[in-house]
Amino acid sequence: MTILEHHSLLPYNTFGLEAKARYFVEVASIEELREVLNNERLKGMPRFILGGGSNILLTKDFDGxxxxNSLNGIETIKEDDDHVWLKCGSGEAWHSLVLHTIELGLSGIENLSLIPGQMGAAPMQNIGAYGVELEAVFESLEAVDMNTGEVRVFTKDECLFGYRESVFKTTLKGQYCIVSVTMRLNKLPKFNISYGDIKRTLDDMRIWEPTVKAVSDAVIKIRQSKLPDPKVLGNSGSFFKNPEIPKAQFDALQAYYPLIPNFPLPNEMVKVPAGWLIEQCGWKGKRVGNTGSHSQQALVLVNYGGATGAEIYQLALDIQASVKEKFGITIVPEVNVV
Ligand SMILES: Cc1cc2nc3c(=O)[nH]c(=O)nc-3n(C[C@H](O)[C@H](O)[C@H](O)COP(=O)(O)OP(=O)(O)OC[C@H]3O[C@@H](n4cnc5c(N)ncnc54)[C@H](O)[C@@H]3O)c2cc1C
Known part of the structure; x- marks a missing residue:
């Protein structure tokens, strides 16, 4: 285990931003993690767990x-007639893990194909796509308390999952390093293909009786056609969360904007696509210096090359302010600003 100093984070974030870590260390086991947490020289300084770097915006050097995270390993810990419980190291690459479960003939996370990043970050924000969120298959996780080094098990209820939310993004932010996640996957597929373009894409692929692999292939196809590839154009996926507003506020807005897209929620709330709001404010495809809002996905902010994190953050603030001014809605980042 080597502790590096002034280490460049450029290869470790999908926005493709240069920022340096004062200290940088890679851990492959709980013992190594504990060793780092107990290191006298490193004690007391700000700490940050880095997964695949696909949900962070580095606005400056990290002085800490x-x-x-390189804690790997996949293990079947339980099985019954209908389900298999897989315990996965938090450093496992998410998409490879999805493909692995498909090879094992299991279903449950195929709609989450091609989401970048690692297993450990998936419960952080309860990743979701095409009508499925991680919580649907989540059983429990193990996390190391960064202050004591103790391992704590979190049940699903304790994680307080919400839309791109969990307790690890709110009250316990920065306190735990997630080291493993156990998912309960289905032996018999339960498809969820009504969302977005999945059904139409399967039809285009001339697949009338879908398999788990076919659904995954369809999702991959859709995502590749819609989202910019971070290897080509730096980005962090959706920059903002879709806001949820009270129905009364929505009704008032709809009177002015009859075409406003909406998804009614329980509790008299309505979800409005942030991408639509941003587009209405004229940001879609707009370039500002080396950054901008993507031409096909207003919600995705991109680095055209040479952008700084501060530049992208300023763009995000400007977009946020114009949405607030036009619609009276505050959109909040999904991306973790560092
Ligand atoms: C092109 C693209 C498409 C995307 N599409 C989607 C999508 O459809 N749905 C979706 O939900 N997300 C999407 N994302 C966002 C992102 O991929 C997910 O949020 C992913 O789970 C982030 O994983 P990561 O390992 O890269 O996390 P990182 O960016 O490394 O970290 C994110 C946060 O989690 C913390 N963290 C990471 N690992 C741990 C750990 N083991 N323990 C404690 N804290 C940890 C970090 O400190 C940080 O605060 C997309 C991103 C891109 C670039």
Whole structure:
């Protein structure tokens, strides 16, 4: 285990931003993690767990310790007639894991194909796509308390999952390093293909009786056609969350904007696509210096090359302010600003 100093984070974030970590260390086991947490020289300084770097915006150098997660391993811990419980190291690459479960003939996370990043970050924000969120298959996780080094098990209820939310993004932010996640996957597929273009894409692929692999292939196809590839154009996926507003506020807006898209929620709330709001404010496809809002996905902010994190953050603030001014809605980042 080597502790590096002034280490460049450029290869470790999908926005493709240059920022340096004062200290940087890669850990491959709980013992190594504990060793780092107990290191006298590194004690007391700000710490940050780095996964695949696909949900962070580095706005400056990090004057502390970056812990790169490489805790790998996949294990079947339980099985019954209908389900298999897989315990996965938090450093496992998410998409490879999805493909692995498909090879094992299991279903449950195929709609989440091609989401970048690692297993450990998936419960952080309860990743979701095409009508499925991680919580649907989540059983429990193990996390190391960064102050005591103790391992704590979190049940689903304790994670307080919400839309791109969990307790690890709110009250317990920065306190735990997630080291493993157990998912309960289905032996018999339960397809969820009514959302977005999945059904139409399967039809285009001339697949009338879908398999788990076919659904995954369809999702991959859709995502590749809609989202910019971070290897080509730096980005972090959706920059903002879709806001949820009270129905009364929505009704008032709809009177002015009859075409406003909406998804009614329980509790008299309505979800409005942030991309639509941003587009209405004239940001879609707009370039500002080396950054901008993507031409096909207003919600995705991109680095055209040479952008700084501060530049992208300023763009995000400007977009946020114009949405607030036009619609009276505050959109909040999904991306973790560092
Ligand atoms: C092109 C593209 C498409 C995307 N599409 C989607 C999508 O459809 N749905 C979706 O939900 N997300 C999407 N994302 C966002 C992103 O991929 C997910 O949020 C992913 O789970 C982030 O994983 P990561 O390992 O890269 O996390 P990182 O960016 O490394 O970290 C994110 C946050 O989690 C913390 N963290 C990471 N690992 C741990 C750990 N082991 N323990 C404690 N804290 C940890 C970090 O400190 C940080 O605060 C997309 C991103 C891109 C670039």
């Amino acid at each position: 310790l970056v812990i790169k």
